[in-house]
Amino acid sequence: MSDIGTLRLPDGVEIYVCLDHQGEVCDYCELDCVEVNNEARARASQAQAAPRLQDGDPLNPSQLRVGTEVRMPNCSGWKPSTPLDGQIFGVMVDFRGETCYVIRLQDKTLINYPVKWAHEEWLVKLDGIYIAASKVRQIVSL
Numbered sequence: 001m002s003d004i005g006t007l008r009l010p011d012g013v014e015i016y017v018c019l020d021h022q023g024e025v026c027d028y029c030e031l032d033c034v035e036v037n038n039e040a041r042a043r044a045s046q047a048q049a050a051p052r053l054q055d056g057d058p059l060n061p062s063q064l065r066v067g068t069e070v071r072m073p074n075c076s077g078w079k080p081s082t083p084l085d086g087q088i089f090g091v092m093v094d095f096r097g098e099t100c101y102v103i104r105l106q107d108k109t110l111i112n113y114p115v116k117w118a119h120e121e122w123l124v125k126l127d128g129i130y131i132a133a134s135k136v137r138q139i140v141s142l
Helices: 034-047 115-121 133-139
Strands: 004-008 014-018 069-072 084-093 099-105 110-114 123-126 129-132
Touching: 014 034, 034 110, 084 110, 099 115, 110 115, 115 133, 123 133, 129 133
Parallel strands: none
Antiparallel strands: 004 014, 069 084, 069 123, 084 099, 099 110, 123 129
16 A cells, blocks of 8 residues: 655646645545545535625526524434524535535534525524524525
8 A cells, every 4th residue: 555645736736646646536545535635526516616705796597695503403312402503604516516505514614515405404493493494585686
């Protein structure tokens, strides 16, 4: 097995590769760094998703606005049931080609979540209360 090295891509993302053969996937060394490298690419895309957008700016038609407060209910059954609360930060296309919201959580970490799923599963804060995103999209002209 070969040693693992890092390679900095032109866009600044640092990925892991086989040190001897310089590949993300190396059949010789049985090394596969694709998943962890895709996570690094996603983090870089999140950080660049919307640095010039301000709260209230529209993204695309039928998408929530930047700064919209959102909550993903915790349906895992874990106790205590802590939801993920955050704000829409921007929009990006992930490494699978899926259009995703970039959501800044309360602890300032960024996550991406497919727009379609967010509209089905997340809650949106409207007039101080959280309601289903699907209902907000019917009530409010986005």
